[in-house]
Amino acid sequence: MLARRIIPCLDVKDGKVVKGVKFRNHEIIGDIVPLAEKYSEMGADELVFYDITASSDSRVVDKSWVSRIAEKIDIPFCVAGGIKTIEDARIILEMGADKISINSPALANPELITELNRRFGQQCVVVGIDSFFNKEHNQYEVYQFTGDETRTQKTNWTTFDWIKKVQEMGAGEIVLNCMNQDGVRQGYDIEQLKLAREACNVPLIASGGAGAIEHFIDVFQQADVDGALAASVFHKSVIEMEELKNVLINNKVEIRPC
């Protein structure tokens, strides 16, 4: 049976892995390649590298580390951050990334999703969505340029309309980052992810809020997501990969053992 995926996310800033709370106050966690190797050996199913500065300050992701990672690890990985053109994507995929993830550039130009799909295939086109629950409007809203708080802005898209749109355009996977939960380790946003699941026929990855093993059990059992992404709980060894996977297996979640 297809296993649910555990996906450590490594936020990259100026060539280092960093972690911020609610997208702010980044602290350095370590160097990219040794951390990638460590997570791969620990039993991660996939890795995401997200250059959190790239989209907001108009740089393309610094690519030199992509091939160094591809050389070392034997699990799939995705690169996100500032990929705006077919050419940007081609370079990153050629260096050995398995997928590319686009977020703000997809909002600026949804056609890009279709173009990437046609050129490289649906399987490597991931769309990241930063979603914030607006209590005033009582709806989930999509944000862009979240890597830089001075430029972060609300778009006109509601989250579930955008989820439908990116699938129509040819996305192969959706990572839904629930901003209200990000970095606070209070659990995934199960309610929102359930609604997203109903709207999503491609693999759906939950992001934002993981703080304890129970949160992973909940998100797989209740929201039926294909993968769960997390950062700080792994960086700070709050959760050990092997224990996490064993507990999930004991709770009848289909998981690739370490």
Added chain:
Amino acid sequence: MANQNSNAGKVVIIDTSCANLSSLKFGIERLGYQVEVSDKADVIKSADKVFLPGVGAAGAAMEIINGKGIPQIVRELEQPVLGICLGMQLMTEFSAEGNVDCLGLIPGQVKPLQAEGLRLPHMGWNTLSQISDHPLFEGITGQDYFYFVHSLCVNPSEYTIAQCEYGQAFSASLCNGNFMGVQFHPERSGKSGARVIQNFLEMKA
């Protein structure tokens, strides 16, 4: 690591220009083998083991490899050839993805995966079933997970040497004489995938 008793010989990845060639190259190199990437007939023909990688859409891929004259080179090969993912699909006779004629090295056709309401693409780690005693799967059991990412598949047939299930049973691996293929990505499938690559490289021609 490779030793002097290795059966691998000269290893070549066919440069299909439509695939993630570097991750396969790195995967082979991590096992201690040297490997060359080439689209030249003499280099490919002189290899002891040949990889046919592929990623993306079958129609576009066939256009590229037809343009390079690769089908003619590959059809004449007598040494072990391993197609990976789309590379395996291209080894069959026909793909519904773009309705294109493929290389015809292994009987069979590529059709959309009937996932029975499950999400597509079939993306992630899955186990195998009906694993044959073919040397490609030496040491591999139903407990090993492999990384799959695809929306089309080849139905099980007499050429299937391992199956996988996702809504339907499909060919995780095909073999017709010296032509072999795997639907999963062994270079991205941890230790289990590394074992399959090593099995292929150490196979006696």
